[in-house]
Amino acid sequence: MLVHRQARFGLLHDWGMRIGVLLFALVVFIAVFGGQLSSQSPYATVGIPGAAPGGGHLLGLDFEGRDVLARVLHGGVSTLALAASATVLVYALGISFGLLAGYSRSVIDPLLMRTVDVILSIPSLLLMLLFVTGLGGGRPVMVVAAAVVLFPGAARIVRSATLEVSTRGFVEAAVARGESTLATLWREVLPNIVPPIAADMGLRFSWSIILISSVNFLGLGIRPPEPDWGLLISENLVILPSNPLAVVAPAAMIGLMIIGVNLICDGIIRALSRGDR
Amino acid sequence: MTTTTESVPALELRDIRIELGSGVPVVDGVSLTIRKGEIVGLVGESGSGKTTTALSIFGLTGNALRLAGGEVVLAGQPLRDEAAFRRARGRVVSYVPQNPGAALNPSLRIGSAIDDVLSAGSADRSLRAHLLDCVGLPSDRSFVLRFPHQLSGGQQQRVCIAGAIASGPSLVVLDEPTTGLDVVTQARILRELERLRDREHVAMLYITHDLAVAAQIADTIAVMYAGELVERGPAPTVLRTPRHPYTRGLMASTPDHVRRRTLEVMQGIAVGVGGRPEGCSFAPRCPQVLETCVTEHPALLETSPGHTVRCPEWRRTPPMEWATLRLDAARDAPLGGAANRSRPVALEVRNLRAEYPGRRGNLTVVRDVSFTLEQSACLALVGESGSGKTTIARVIAGLHPIAAGEVLLEGEALASYASRRTVEQRRQIQIIFQNPAEALNPRASVGAAIARPAQLLRGLTRSEARAEVSRLLEAVRLPARFAARYPRELSGGECQRVAIARALAANPSVMVCDEITSALDVSVQAVVLDLLRDLRRRTGLSMIFITHDLGVVATVADEVLVLEQGTICEQGETGRVLMDPQHPYTRSLLAAAPSLSDSIAEWESVAAGRPLSSDVVMQGPP
Numbered sequence: 001m002l003v004h005r006q007a008r009f010g011l012l013h014d015w016g017m018r019i020g021v022l023l024f025a026l027v028v029f030i031a032v033f034g035g036q037l038s039s040q041s042p043y044a045t046v047g048i049p050g051a052a053p054g055g056g057h058l059l060g061l062d063f064e065g066r067d068v069l070a071r072v073l074h075g076g077v078s079t080l081a082l083a084a085s086a087t088v089l090v091y092a093l094g095i096s097f098g099l100l101a102g103y104s105r106s107v108i109d110p111l112l113m114r115t116v117d118v119i120l121s122i123p124s125l126l127l128m129l130l131f132v133t134g135l136g137g138g139r140p141v142m143v144v145a146a147a148v149v150l151f152p153g154a155a156r157i158v159r160s161a162t163l164e165v166s167t168r169g170f171v172e173a174a175v176a177r178g179e180s181t182l183a184t185l186w187r188e189v190l191p192n193i194v195p196p197i198a199a200d201m202g203l204r205f206s207w208s209i210i211l212i213s214s215v216n217f218l219g220l221g222i223r224p225p226e227p228d229w230g231l232l233i234s235e236n237l238v239i240l241p242s243n244p245l246a247v248v249a250p251a252a253m254i255g256l257m258i259i260g261v262n263l264i265c266d267g268i269i270r271a272l273s274r275g276d277r
Numbered sequence: 278m279t280t281t282t283e284s285v286p287a288l289e290l291r292d293i294r295i296e297l298g299s300g301v302p303v304v305d306g307v308s309l310t311i312r313k314g315e316i317v318g319l320v321g322e323s324g325s326g327k328t329t330t331a332l333s334i335f336g337l338t339g340n341a342l343r344l345a346g347g348e349v350v351l352a353g354q355p356l357r358d359e360a361a362f363r364r365a366r367g368r369v370v371s372y373v374p375q376n377p378g379a380a381l382n383p384s385l386r387i388g389s390a391i392d393d394v395l396s397a398g399s400a401d402r403s404l405r406a407h408l409l410d411c412v413g414l415p416s417d418r419s420f421v422l423r424f425p426h427q428l429s430g431g432q433q434q435r436v437c438i439a440g441a442i443a444s445g446p447s448l449v450v451l452d453e454p455t456t457g458l459d460v461v462t463q464a465r466i467l468r469e470l471e472r473l474r475d476r477e478h479v480a481m482l483y484i485t486h487d488l489a490v491a492a493q494i495a496d497t498i499a500v501m502y503a504g505e506l507v508e509r510g511p512a513p514t515v516l517r518t519p520r521h522p523y524t525r526g527l528m529a530s531t532p533d534h535v536r537r538r539t540l541e542v543m544q545g546i547a548v549g550v551g552g553r554p555e556g557c558s559f560a561p562r563c564p565q566v567l568e569t570c571v572t573e574h575p576a577l578l579e580t581s582p583g584h585t586v587r588c589p590e591w592r593r594t595p596p597m598e599w600a601t602l603r604l605d606a607a608r609d610a611p612l613g614g615a616a617n618r619s620r621p622v623a624l625e626v627r628n629l630r631a632e633y634p635g636r637r638g639n640l641t642v643v644r645d646v647s648f649t650l651e652q653s654a655c656l657a658l659v660g661e662s663g664s665g666k667t668t669i670a671r672v673i674a675g676l677h678p679i680a681a682g683e684v685l686l687e688g689e690a691l692a693s694y695a696s697r698r699t700v701e702q703r704r705q706i707q708i709i710f711q712n713p714a715e716a717l718n719p720r721a722s723v724g725a726a727i728a729r730p731a732q733l734l735r736g737l738t739r740s741e742a743r744a745e746v747s748r749l750l751e752a753v754r755l756p757a758r759f760a761a762r763y764p765r766e767l768s769g770g771e772c773q774r775v776a777i778a779r780a781l782a783a784n785p786s787v788m789v790c791d792e793i794t795s796a797l798d799v800s801v802q803a804v805v806l807d808l809l810r811d812l813r814r815r816t817g818l819s820m821i822f823i824t825h826d827l828g829v830v831a832t833v834a835d836e837v838l839v840l841e842q843g844t845i846c847e848q849g850e851t852g853r854v855l856m857d858p859q860h861p862y863t864r865s866l867l868a869a870a871p872s873l874s875d876s877i878a879e880w881e882s883v884a885a886g887r888p889l890s891s892d893v894v895m896q897g898p899p
């Protein structure tokens with residue numbers, strides 16, 4: 001039963017996977033518990049705007065003279081929650097659309113896919129801005145807007161994977177024994193289209209961060225003075241020459257998170273192709 | 278060619294050894310000589326090392342393998358380094374692949390594809406025409422301007438062969454060149470190859486898993502097992518008097534449509550890479566194994582001039598007795614055949630029409646097909662690809678709509694789609710598909726796959742279904758512990774047996790088998806066919822068996838239905854259709870299908886010094 005033991009621990013045998021999990025765990029830890037770790041307020045002005053590190057301020061001060069470290073430690077929750085919920089929503093929409101379109105082989109397929117094409121044809125940032133300006137810039141609106149902008153790509157990937165899988169014998173056998181469409185999709189199709197979805201997920205998670213950050217950057221999403229990594233980058237661009245750390249620190253956090261997520265997704269794909277379960 | 282090269286063999290493999298990086302041999306001690314104008318048939322089942330051996334001639338062993346010993350001598354020139362191999366490739370030795378569709382550049386017209394192989398710049402029209410003529414293709418303008426996708430599979434393969442002989446190589450390696458093609462096309466290609474040998478004196482290494490094909494085309498037969506040559510010699514000698522028990526086992530498990538018989542099943546499974554036992558590789562499966570076989574590795578022994586065998590006990594290998602087998606065929610009455618005319622009807626198909634949506638209206642693929650399937654009978658649907666046989670199977674299983682006509686199960690008309698049928702109707706009809714790799718959900722365990730239909734269609738509880746899984750695994754001759762395994766841990770034959778168990782879990786009355794053995798090795802096929810036969814005898818299951826292999830038809834079916842482009846052209850009792858075909862299409866299929874026993878009968882009559890009369894061969898049960 002060697003195969004079984006190997007399979008159970010296979011995921012963490014993978015160095016890429018290990019590093020990814022480590023990076024992601026680190027970023028999540030900072031985002032979630034950062035607020036409690038920081039002794040300083042993220043909102044209080046404590047010195048000259050754009051001051052370089054020193055005097056108890058490890059990362060210096062931001063464009064309004066607030067402690068950058070405190071703002072970075074407090075700002076992670078917002079970014080992480082926004083990006084994670086947007087990604088979940090993207091796949092809720094993308095998998096439903098893609099599975100139905102790919103499996104139906106009826107008028108539903110072109111109907112769903114043309115809808116998706118229309119969304120794809122509009123530049124993503126423009127669509128995002130339309131949503132936010134139309135509905136206001138709150139967090140739920142940001143999440144829904146990012147999901148609507150990003151799900152078409154996911155839906156296309158899910159659809160093409162579904163098309164390929166649903167011609168295989170085991171799916172036909174399920175249809176022939178009269179399984180309901182939902183049961184067939186859930187038991188036979190979905191488990192077998194995980195690799196392309198996993199490959200796509202890391203990318204789409206990164207894009208959702210970038211999209212949300214861009215909207216924040218334009219001052220339309222999360223309103224200052226709230227700390228948010230995306231927002232921190234944009235608001236501190238003006239003091240880049242005097243205290244570059246105010247931009248680099250939040251950017252590094254976002255970067256580490258994206259790298260971590262992508263390494264994990266790649267690890268999952270490798271594990272699946274090795275045949276772990 | 279000068280006279281000196283006439284005597285030099287086209288290829289000499291001397292003691293070839295190919296290893297994995299770990300030092301485990303994949304091919305071990307293979308020596309083979311091919312003379313000019315000779316076709317050597319390299320026979321063996323998947324994993325026996327025949328393709329690896331062939332690739333060593335090109336110095337292409339891939340990244341995972343390396344040529345660890347031995348020498349490749351092409352047309353008298355030993356190839357010792359990569360540069361020498363590179364010079365030889367395509368010039369002295371060329372390759373014809375199994376899948377011509379993938380081998381031809383889809384964006385290159387046929388003419389330019391061949392010009393590409395001819396020496397650059399000197400695109401000689403007459404030479405090109407000659408090459409196309411050699412493989413029986415036209416060389417007119419309209420043909421050479423076509424793209425590969427505008428050609429049939431057989432034409433594509435002939436273009437590949439024309440390309441392979443373009444540089445005037447001393448050896449052409451053909452790797453299962455007709456495996457994906459139907460029998461009529463296969464017969465044409467084999468004829469063209471024989472013509473090439475006789476007229477152009479091209480030497481060929483013909484790799485195949487099909488002994489009947491090898492018997493038809495090869496002058497010399499070399500049988501591989503577990504990376505070694507186990508028997509080698511002139512085709513008539515090897516096949517008339519097989520000396521290695523593996524060769525004999527392969528022959529006995531090869532279905533034959535001329536002499537119907539029960540297949541003999543070789544026990545055990547083929548030895549995989551690295552799993553070779555210390556003594557004889559075949560010892561664990563050998564019916565005549567001795568104690569010394571397990572400990573001592575046998576050497577190749579010469580039994581008669583030119584005939585060598587890797588078995589010290591070759592004298593004990595029983596001869597293949599075709600005459601007795603023929604008597605057997607007459608006595609071995611089909612299970613539900615003519616003797617039992619009054620059996621109840623399990624399934625009836627009436628005036629069935631089935632269509633596929635096309636760009637300009639619907640394309641009719643099945644026209645006015647009617648037949649009845651009696652209880653515990655086996656009906657074979659035969660025809661080339663595109664004849665509509667798979668569509669009929671899908672209609673019966675409720676996967677394809679009925680355009681017109683009826684499908685009746687125990688007298689009741691079935692709905693088009695499975696979802697509209699009653700649970701009882703869905704339970705009674707089960708389908709098994711062609712591709713074992715796709716038959717099972719890779720992410721579901723064997724146990725879960727088998728339990729599902731039992732729970733859904735028979736209403737068993739989870740624990741009842743679990744008990745049923747062990748019983749069904751046993752019924753398909755797999756150990757109960759397989760329930761915990763996943764499809765990727767199984768071989769193709771095991772996957773197919775699990776698929777059969779899954780179908781049996783519904784306790785069906787009609788089983789539709791769509792080419793279920795065509796992707797399997799002959800020895801595995803024999804096991805599956807034997808299993809199905811046993812199931813029919815014990816449970817009274819009726820079967821619709823779809824196949825393009827007439828040998829398989831002869832082995833399993835009571836009745837045959839021959840399809841040509843969606844219509845029935847002949848229908849009747851198996852023995853009658855195979856021995857006395859009425860329709861010209863059936864006759865052409867039968868004439869094209871290679872038969873091992875026929876080739877042997879021909880050699881025997883030549884050896885006996887009398888000409889072969891065709892009615893001797895076609896004799897069978899009345």
